[in-house]
Amino acid sequence: MAHIAIIGAGMAGLSALQLLKQAGHQVTVFDKSRGSGGRMATKKVGNASWDMGAQFIRSHHPEFSKVLRQWQLDGWIEEWQMQPHVIDDQGIRPSPDDIERFVGVSRMTALSRRLLAGADEFIPSCRIISCQYQAGQWQLCSEDNRHFNGFDALVINTPPQQAKPLLQQPAPELAAQCEVDMLPAWSLLLAFQQPLNSDVKAAFVKHPIIDFISCNSDKPQRDKPAAGALQTWVAHANHDWTRAHCDSPRDWVQQQMLDAFFAVLRLDARPLAEVWLHRWLYAIVDQPLHKGALWSESLPLAVCGDWLEQGAVEGAWLSGRKAAELTQQRLGADR
Ligand SMILES: Cc1cc2nc3c(=O)[nH]c(=O)nc-3n(C[C@H](O)[C@H](O)[C@H](O)COP(=O)(O)OP(=O)(O)OC[C@H]3O[C@@H](n4cnc5c(N)ncnc54)[C@H](O)[C@@H]3O)c2cc1C
Structure with missing residues (x-):
């Protein structure tokens, strides 16, 4: 040994x-x-909690698929049936696929x-x-x-x-x-007392600031608004925008991302119960x-x-x- x-x-x-x-x-x-x-x-602030980095786990490799099955049997992960949307200049539309996406339970x-x-x-x-x-x-x-x-x-x-x-x-x-270049990403974590009026629970976004949003509360085994919990959302900024604003004041970045979040969902701004901003300097490998x-x-x-x-x-x-x-x-x- x-x-x-x-x-x-x-x-x-x-x-x-x-x-x-x-x-x-x-x-x-x-x-x-x-x-x-x-x-x-996973980040916890007050009564809110969010998966702040990786949002879901996918598999392409048979060995990793086998491991995911085992973790699923062990009750360590669950499938997140997230019904993805695409949001761009044309609007908001469902983009169904048959990809299996897993999340750690009850958090990553x-x-x-x-x-x-x-x-x-x-x-x-x-x-x-x-x-x-x-x-x-x-x-x-x-x-x-x-x-x-x-x-x-x-x-x-x-x-x-x-x-x-x-x-x-x-x-x-x-x-x-x-x-090896690693691309940065700002993550904005939001929590609302009242659930947002939107059918979207996860979306791949084409926008100058944001490239992905998801409702953390929608994932399996998370605290649910129906049971009195806050509704939690995650927005990831795209790598180009993050790189351009990596060292900008946090308050400014937060406001820009917040405005973008509501604009992307075509919603009026709402009061926040909790908010957190995190900068990932080494989020995703470029090549x-x-x-x-x-x-x-x-x-x-x-x-x-x-x-x-x-x-x-x-x-x-x-x-x-x-x-x-x-x-x-x-x-x-x-x-
Ligand atoms: C915002 C964001 C969204 C993402 N979304 C997804 C997704 O949806 N699906 C997906 O599959 N992947 C996603 N990813 C990528 C995924 O998270 C990573 O590919 C994966 O988690 C990387 O794992 P790793 O072990 O290589 O590195 P890391 O997770 O970075 O682990 C490295 C560890 O080393 C520690 N460390 C560093 N330096 C030292 C030191 N000197 N001494 C001691 N400890 C040290 C760090 O604290 C860290 O815990 C996302 C990443 C980010 C940031």
């Missing part, structure tokens, strides 16, 4: 964790956030927590800033100067901009492969590398993340699995 460190508890790191635990290893997971899930985040982060439960140790609020390999062991150091030693192998699951500084010293050849994972020829070190496979939860899962397979091979070869 080897002791393995995973930096990053996003879907890729959690997918690596599943396979490494199945193989009998001891695994410690680190994340700079207070919880797990990364871009599959619940799925990541279930996956994380298999870890031997989870160290949250811990931003790792350096990784060194000495005398056959990895040593990690955090921003707040905590030291963690004694790992036989290391898996890094972070966006490329955050992986690069970690790789610079031990594996400059891998750091050089982290020149993924399609390599699965990165690995070192000389060190027990693998790197995973959606940017190495495909910019979605599925891509992150596939990448994490690949990183775990490579780690397994490496540990086997070293014995």
